[in-house]
Amino acid sequence: MQRLRPIMFVGTGSDVGKSVINTGFCRIFLQDGYAPAPFKAQNMSLNSYATKDHLEIGRAQAVQAEACGIDCRVEMNPILLKPVNHCTSQVMLNGKPVGNKSAYDFFNKTDRDALFEEVMKSYRSLASVYNPMVIEGAGSISEINLWEKDIVNMRVALETQAAAFLVADIDKGGVFASVYGTVLLLPTVERNAMKGIIINKFRGDIGLFEEGKKKLEALTGKPVVGVIPYFSDVFIEQEDGVMLEKKLSVFSPSEINIGVVLLKHLSNFTDFNMLEQISGVNLFYTDVPDELVKADIIILPGSKNTLSDLKMLRINGLAKVILKHHQDGKPVYGICGGYQMMGKEISDPEGVEGDIAWLPGLGILPVTTILTRGKKTRQVGFTFVDESCRGEGYEIHAGYTESDHPLCRLDNGEGDGYYLNDFTWGTYIHGIFDNRSVIDHVLQTVKPGLHSEVDYNARKEAGYDRLAQIIRHHVDLEYIYQSMQL
Numbered sequence: 001m002q003r004l005r006p007i008m009f010v011g012t013g014s015d016v017g018k019s020v021i022n023t024g025f026c027r028i029f030l031q032d033g034y035a036p037a038p039f040k041a042q043n044m045s046l047n048s049y050a051t052k053d054h055l056e057i058g059r060a061q062a063v064q065a066e067a068c069g070i071d072c073r074v075e076m077n078p079i080l081l082k083p084v085n086h087c088t089s090q091v092m093l094n095g096k097p098v099g100n101k102s103a104y105d106f107f108n109k110t111d112r113d114a115l116f117e118e119v120m121k122s123y124r125s126l127a128s129v130y131n132p133m134v135i136e137g138a139g140s141i142s143e144i145n146l147w148e149k150d151i152v153n154m155r156v157a158l159e160t161q162a163a164a165f166l167v168a169d170i171d172k173g174g175v176f177a178s179v180y181g182t183v184l185l186l187p188t189v190e191r192n193a194m195k196g197i198i199i200n201k202f203r204g205d206i207g208l209f210e211e212g213k214k215k216l217e218a219l220t221g222k223p224v225v226g227v228i229p230y231f232s233d234v235f236i237e238q239e240d241g242v243m244l245e246k247k248l249s250v251f252s253p254s255e256i257n258i259g260v261v262l263l264k265h266l267s268n269f270t271d272f273n274m275l276e277q278i279s280g281v282n283l284f285y286t287d288v289p290d291e292l293v294k295a296d297i298i299i300l301p302g303s304k305n306t307l308s309d310l311k312m313l314r315i316n317g318l319a320k321v322i323l324k325h326h327q328d329g330k331p332v333y334g335i336c337g338g339y340q341m342m343g344k345e346i347s348d349p350e351g352v353e354g355d356i357a358w359l360p361g362l363g364i365l366p367v368t369t370i371l372t373r374g375k376k377t378r379q380v381g382f383t384f385v386d387e388s389c390r391g392e393g394y395e396i397h398a399g400y401t402e403s404d405h406p407l408c409r410l411d412n413g414e415g416d417g418y419y420l421n422d423f424t425w426g427t428y429i430h431g432i433f434d435n436r437s438v439i440d441h442v443l444q445t446v447k448p449g450l451h452s453e454v455d456y457n458a459r460k461e462a463g464y465d466r467l468a469q470i471i472r473h474h475v476d477l478e479y480i481y482q483s484m485q486l
Contacts, residue, residue: 045080060077089106235459260272268336298325306337368402382409
């Protein structure tokens with residue numbers, strides 16, 4: 001197959017749709033007979049994924065790899081920042097934690113050239129195998145105060161000689177100012193690397209934007225190569241926590257209402273994507289006690305700061321609702337940090353999460369957790385101990401929870417989680433609800449005989465293909481391919 005230059009999608013800001021567009025082009029190149037791979041030098045997200053070799057990357061790159069038809073690799077996202085609080089993040093380098101850093105220290109007290117070399121080492125490893133490379137930037141490319149520290153945006157575009165395309169979200173408003181300002185602020189060499197503009201999330205008749213395209217092209221000197229419509233009927237797993245704001249809802253007259261406790265440091269909300277796809281199920285996130293009390297099933301999700309979130313459960317009254325729900329014999333389940341919270345106590349003798357050294361848990365499960373430095377990151381296959389369910393998932397967690405009555409038996413023989421009864425259990429396995437047998441097991445506690453019909457893998461594949469179809473229809477692919485010629 002002909003060798004192509006890499007393509008890179010950069011943005012006027014965060015949450016403009018770069019990840020989704022990147023995913024769509026990954027599938028387009030695969031459909032066209034190429035062997036693409038995704039790459040994002042640095043990501044910030046609490047939604048992560050475990051590679052087959054037990055390393056951790058941002059969920060978006062795992063999704064993009066799936067759209068490419070390949071397994072994800074740590075090189076696809078060599079630096080991952082996982083926020084611990086508003087000012088500090090855990091820094092993951094090449095899939096492993098290297099410590100917590102404040103934003104100030106990360107940008108001002110790390111060797112940016114050394115980090116960039118690590119980034120490019122990963123890129124070169126992938127580029128030697130895959131063609132083309134589909135690169136994603138981060139946030140806005142015109143944060144002029146950060147240019148000298150850039151290791152993820154236009155510095156990557158120049159180093160890789162990528163054909164860069166600027167993505168702007170017209171649904172936010174101010175698209176002319178954001179595009180014009182972004183392009184005109186760029187140094188000449190970076191502006192020359194910009195091959196075109198993609199307007200994303202257009203509502204209404206796209207034909208009405210023809211005059212707008214001409215004005216943008218006149219202002220910037222760059223062609224508008226596509227105007228992609230706003231859509232909400234295509235299923236693509238989303239990584240950005242901004243998506244949670246769009247998932248907040250409340251009780252509805254559905255057959256089954258599932259309330260996911262909205263934690264301040266909630267991680268891996270993609271754990272519940274398949275549950276959202278099931279007819280008759282209303283899944284909602286809430287931190288309001290009067291709303292959570294209406295749920296038929298309560299799920300405690302993962303957390304990047306379990307002790308802090310556990311403390312808040314008591315302060316805001318959610319703990320009382322969860323305990324009453326359990327005492328009434330209704331289903332309560334916990335994943336990862338949520339599982340830890342369901343136990344008798346959590347201790348943090350090494351200060352892994354911060355200043356809280358110990359807290360009593362909710363006392364629903366007879367287990368204790370000790371947080372330790374380091375992290376267990378791996379993909380797993382599992383069977384429920386009663387052999388009623390079989391599935392796959394992944395673990396990403398710090399600490400150890402001793403259990404004498406495991407929920408699951410892993411394929412390597414280890415036990416996982418704690419099983420109290422069909423209505424009450426906890427697990428470290430992210431993605432456990434991606435498995436139909438587990439979902440049926442859970443939903444039948446509320447409605448016996450119910451069977452889910454969703455094939456999650458098929459739903460994802462259909463989403464990638466539909467996304468590719470939309471992009472093909474609304475983007476000038478002939479121009480895209482011309483810009484990628486060597």
